[in-house]
Amino acid sequence: MKLTGNTILITGGTSGIGKGFAQHFLGLGNTVIxxxxxxxxxEQLKARNxxxxTFQCDLTDAASRENLVRHVIQxxxxxxxxxxxxxxxxxxDLxxxxxxxxxxxxxxxxxxxPLHLSSLLVEQLRARPEPCIVNISSGLAYTPLAFMPVYCATKAAVHSWSLSLRKQLEKTGIAVYEIAPPSVDTELGHERREDKSQTHGGMPVNEFISEALKxxxxxVLQAAIGPAASMMDQRDALFERLNSHL
Incomplete structure (x- = not known):
C-alpha cells in the first residue's frame, strides 16, 4: 500500500487509533476524511488539523452510514x-x-x-488507483478476554470477514488488510469505566501507528502488532493464562 497521495476515509477518527491514523496520513500528504x-x-480536530x-455520523444506523457514503463520494x-x-x-456477564x-x-x-460501509464503497474504490480496505481487528480476536465476550467475538468476526472479503475482492484490484492491535493506550472501553477520562493502557498510540504503517x-495483508502477534500465535495457552482469575 502506498502511504502518500491517497484520499482516505477513517471511521472513529476523533480519538485513539483513528485520530492517530488521521494525523499521520495528513502529515504524509494524503486527503483525510x-x-x-x-x-x-x-470541530476541534478540524480546527487543529x-x-x-470531517463528517458527523452514527455508524450504528444504516441510514446514517448510507448518508456518509453519499456525502464522501460527492x-x-x-x-x-x-x-x-x-x-x-x-x-x-453471560x-x-x-x-x-x-x-x-x-x-x-x-x-x-464496517461490513455495510465496505459493501457500499466497493464500486467507488474499484474505480480508483491502488484502492484498499483496512480493517482494524484486535489481538483479542485470537485470544479473547472472557469478561468482554461480545467485543472479542465481533473482532474474531472481523478477522473471518476480512478473509472472505479479501477472497471475494481479489479480482477487483481492491487490497484488503487486517491490522490487529494489542492493548493500545486509548480511551477504548471508557463506556464501562467509572472514570471516563481513564485511558486503556498499553502500547502508545504513535508507536502502534508507526508499526501499522510499516x-x-x-x-502485509494480516498484521498483528506488538503483543498481538503472540495472541495470534499462542492463542490457546494465552487464553487460559489471561482468564485464570475467572
Missing amino acids: ICGRRKDRL PGLA ECPDLNILINNAGIQLTA AKPVDLAAVEQEIATNLIA ALENN
Missing part, C-alpha cells in the same frame, strides 16, 4: 482507501440475562458497520 459521533470533537475533512470523488476503525468495548441493547450496539458498531507499506 474522518467520521465520528461527537460534533465537538470533530488544516485540511482535515465531496471526495478520489476516495481510494477505507479504514474501518470505529469500535466500542463493553463487558457482559451467567445472567444480557443487556440486549448494549450487545446490539457493540455488534452494530464493530461488525455490521506493515501496510510492506503489503
